Amino acid sequence: MKKAVIFDLDELLIDSEIISYKMYADLLQKHNLRFTLDTYVRHYSGKNGVTNMQNLIFTYHLPISLEQGLAYVDALEKGYFAEGVPLKPGARELLHFLKRRDIKILLASSSTRERALSVLAQHGIENCFDAMVFGPEIAHGKPAPDIFIKAREKSGEASADCLVLEDSEAGIRAAYAAGIDVICVPDMKRPDGAFLSVAAAVLPSLLDVPLWLETH
Numbered sequence: 001m002k003k004a005v006i007f008d009l010d011e012l013l014i015d016s017e018i019i020s021y022k023m024y025a026d027l028l029q030k031h032n033l034r035f036t037l038d039t040y041v042r043h044y045s046g047k048n049g050v051t052n053m054q055n056l057i058f059t060y061h062l063p064i065s066l067e068q069g070l071a072y073v074d075a076l077e078k079g080y081f082a083e084g085v086p087l088k089p090g091a092r093e094l095l096h097f098l099k100r101r102d103i104k105i106l107l108a109s110s111s112t113r114e115r116a117l118s119v120l121a122q123h124g125i126e127n128c129f130d131a132m133v134f135g136p137e138i139a140h141g142k143p144a145p146d147i148f149i150k151a152r153e154k155s156g157e158a159s160a161d162c163l164v165l166e167d168s169e170a171g172i173r174a175a176y177a178a179g180i181d182v183i184c185v186p187d188m189k190r191p192d193g194a195f196l197s198v199a200a201a202v203l204p205s206l207l208d209v210p211l212w213l214e215t216h
Contacts, residue, residue, distance in 0.1 A: 001213055002163045004130075004155035005098055006148060006180070009109035011167045011187040012206075014119055015086045017045065018188075022080070023073040024056060033060055045189035046168035048110060048141060049073070085119045088185075090206030095128045097210045108151040108164070110135040110142060131155065142170040145178035152180060165209065169195045183209065 011017045021040040028035040044052045053069040056062060062069065098105050105128055109116050113134045120126040131154035138146040152162050164175035164182040169191040175182035181200040184191060185208075196202050201212055 001101070001216070002103060002181075003161040004104035004106060004152075004157045004163070005209075005213075006106045006108050006151045006155070006162060006164045006175075007129075008164075008166045008168075008171050009107060009111055009116055009119075011046070011088075012165055012171075012185060013088060013091050013107075015088050016119075019077060019080045019085065020044070020052075023076045024052070026076055027056065027062075027069065027072055028060060031060070031062060041188045045187070046170060046191075048170075081115070081119055084122055087123055087125075088206055090209070092123070092125065094206045094209050095125060097213075099128065103213075104130045104155050104157065106130060106151045106155055107132040108147045109133070110147070112136060142168075143173035143177070145174050148175050148178035148180055152178065163200070163213070165206070172196075172199055183212065185209075 007013050021037055024040060024044065025035040044055065049070065050066070053066055053073070057064065057066065057069060095105065107116065107129050111134060113132070116132070116134065117126050131151070133147050133151045133154065135141060138150060140146045148164055152159055155162060159179045162180045164171070164180050165185060166172050166175060166182055167185055167187045172182050172184055172191060172195045176198045184196060184199045184202045185206060186202070203209060203212065
């Protein structure tokens with residue numbers, strides 16, 4: 001059995017992707033433009049906020065700067081997060097499973113520490129993690145392997161004894177490049193086959209991870 005499990009945060013541990021869609025839809029509605037969920041899933045799901053904002057400004061000819069767009073959605077997100085962000089199905093059960101078996105638990109998120117801890121604290125699980133790595137701590141974001149290499153180093157375990165849980169194509173690429181087994185638990189967008197082919201498994205939800213760990 002693995003000795004350490006490294007969690008992504010958004011769309012894997014917390015159900016935040018619908019919030020991302022609502023933020024972008026709100027921004028475009030402000031400019032009398034329609035933004036469908038299908039468009040979000042096909043073109044924006046699984047990508048970082050800066051890339052998405054650049055694409056929105058370019059695609060919809062928005063009369064705003066990148067900084068203005070990011071500030072607008074950041075304010076919206078804080079409001080949504082204050083209302084509460086649900087955990088993904090099986091998240092709490094998986095954390096308890098890992099704790100019972102003394103498997104180290106790490107968080108590797110492109111988010112900031114403040115943002116991540118605020119939502120984890122809503123569910124009382126912020127102390128479940130043995131170590132955390134956040135976007136500002138690394139030089140290159142996903143799909144570069146930096147964040148998972150750093151998480152693996154913090155775990156003190158060999159790469160072969162670690163497992164990454166991810167939902168996105170960029171996250172799968174990053175874990176694979178770091179030389180760590182990765183399980184994909186898709187959210188709104190199922191990664192393309194080329195990405196799934198390098199995953200150790202593709203599972204419907206976090207509820208299925210304990211059985212995989214017990215049999216590998």
